[in-house]
Amino acid sequence: MATPYDTTLGLYIGGRWISGEGRDTHVVLNPATGAPLAELPLATAADLDEALAATERGFAAWRATAPEVRAAILQKTAVLLRERMDRIARIATAEQGKILAEAKGEVAFAAALLDFHAGEALRIYGRVLPRSGGARSLVLHQPVGPVAAFCAWNFPVMNVVRKIAPALAAGCSIIIKPSEETAGSAVEVLRCFQDAGLPGDVAQCVFGVPDMVSRQLLASPATRKLSFTGSVPVGKHLMKLAADTMMKTTMELGGHGPVLVFDDCDLDKTLDLLVAHKFRNAGQVCIAPTRFHVQEGIYDAFAAGFATRTQALAMGDGMDAGSQMGPMANPRRPEAIAAMVDDAVGAGARLLAGGAGGDGGNGFFYRPTVLADVPLTARAMNDEPFGPVALLRPFATLDDAIEQANRLPYGLAAYCFTENGRRQNLLGDAIDAGMVAINSVRLSYPDSPFGGMKDSGHGSEDGPEGVQAHLVTKTVHMS
Ligand code: NAD
DSSP: OOOOOOOOOOEEETTEEEOOTTOOEEEEEOTTTOOEEEEEEOOOHHHHHHHHHHHHHHHHHHHTSOHHHHHHHHHHHHHHHHHTHHHHHHHHHHHHOOOHHHHHHHHHHHHHHHHHHHHHHTOOOOEEEEOGGGOEEEEEEEEOOOEEEEOOSSSTTHHHHHHHHHHHHHTOOEEEEOOGGGHHHHHHHHHHHHHTTOOTTTEEEOOSOHHHHHHHHHHSTTOOEEEEESOHHHHHHHHHHHHTTTOEEEEEOOOOEEEEEOTTSOHHHHHHHHHHHHTGGGGOOTTOEEEEEEEHHHHHHHHHHHHHHHHTOOBOOTTSTTOSBOOOSSTHHHHHHHHHHHHHHHTTOEEEEOOSBOSSSSSOOBOOEEEESOOTTSGGGTSOOOSSEEEEEEEOSHHHHHHHHTSSSOOSEEEEEOSOHHHHHHHHHHOOOSEEEESOOOOOOTTSOBOOOGGGEESOBSHHHHHHTTEEEEEEEEO
8 A cells, every 4th residue: 555655854944944965864664564755864963053053043032922922823833733634644654653543643632732832821920029118029930941852753743742832832942853763743743833933943853863963952052951752761861961051851751651450440441441552552652551460359351351352453554444553663663572572471471462573564563462470570571661562460459559560660650440439549649650540541631741750750741830841930039
């Protein structure tokens, strides 16, 4: 089947689209077939210098732009994203692999994020503290300055909007480096901003050799904030670079989502929710449910129900209406998952479903997989799998469940299923995670903070907190 990849890749600097012109290139692939889709130009050091100069000019102009104007541009961008949803979703599926329905949902959520941030742009309030004799102190929240943002390929539209929208709402300019592997989606998002009237220097989009780009942008005194979505090791590395200029940071890193399933839950409903959520985006989601800790009395029924539902899932090209799970985004992922599954089975885990790649072809497929009785020593129980593998283990008591949930250095997302209200409260308090879902799998809304703790990072995105993360506080004392 022909893949519609209706976009022109380039760098966007100072309001100008830059194509190849002798630059090195990266070939964007279709994960469903392994076939090349397009060539992406990579930024040179001179391009990055130009982007840094533009972002400084952009900041000076944008911070002085009325909040109402900022809000109107964010809102108009949302309108354009919705108008272009079908085409952008097809580009996202073509280069990232997720099924088309998920790609459309992602575009819709990105538009909702823009609407929310348009409102927040109008609500950056300060405080007035009255003093004796008519004196007063003013507490002002001002934009921190130009932002350097780096984001991953798993939500190629939404991750880009999640970085740009709060920066612009706060009055900051931004240079974003999305993933080279999913450049088309990012380019289309930038075109929406451009067509909505965003002045040229305010948002730049670059691609390149990630290590070179981040070193150059973070070494510049022009950059006042780092915002990163990606793996824990890369996040730690970038924070060290950011320390040299003491810039503000927001780190949205990996997770290893524990799921605590108690014997009083509605088992069928819980299984339906969890199986659909586990294999969304082929498991390549930072908040994916990963370790399923199930109370002993229902463990066998849970495992059987999980395996049956998983075996029934249709894996295929995300463009095909019949596919329920697409390929993984790049060739590194199925290789990593195969190694983790082999390691777990070697350590004594039981394979209940999946456990292999696709049916030939050059696509980056790995079947939805369920492993039961996975030993705590297995690598998958300790490192983020970031793929379509569910890991099942039994537990006995509430205390055991909490101990398991908090066992790893990650602290991003957690899920609990129980009808007992007292237990729900205890779990909400006791689990070390930035986001906890109870009898639900929904953890992300535009108005609620999204982020983690411990090794999963710090600083929230979305909600008022996402904009606050782009502000600095100043106090002015007036006699
Ligand atoms: P990776 O860590 O090499 O890359 C992840 C992203 O970070 C990519 O988009 C890449 O362009 C960027 N990146 C890598 N090195 C960088 C650098 N020095 N400077 C700036 N950006 C850099 O891993 P990968 O193989 O692409 O993905 C696998 C791992 O990434 C998974 O184990 C998972 O933990 C993590 N990941 C997390 C998220 C998330 O939403 N938190 C999303 C995607 C990937």
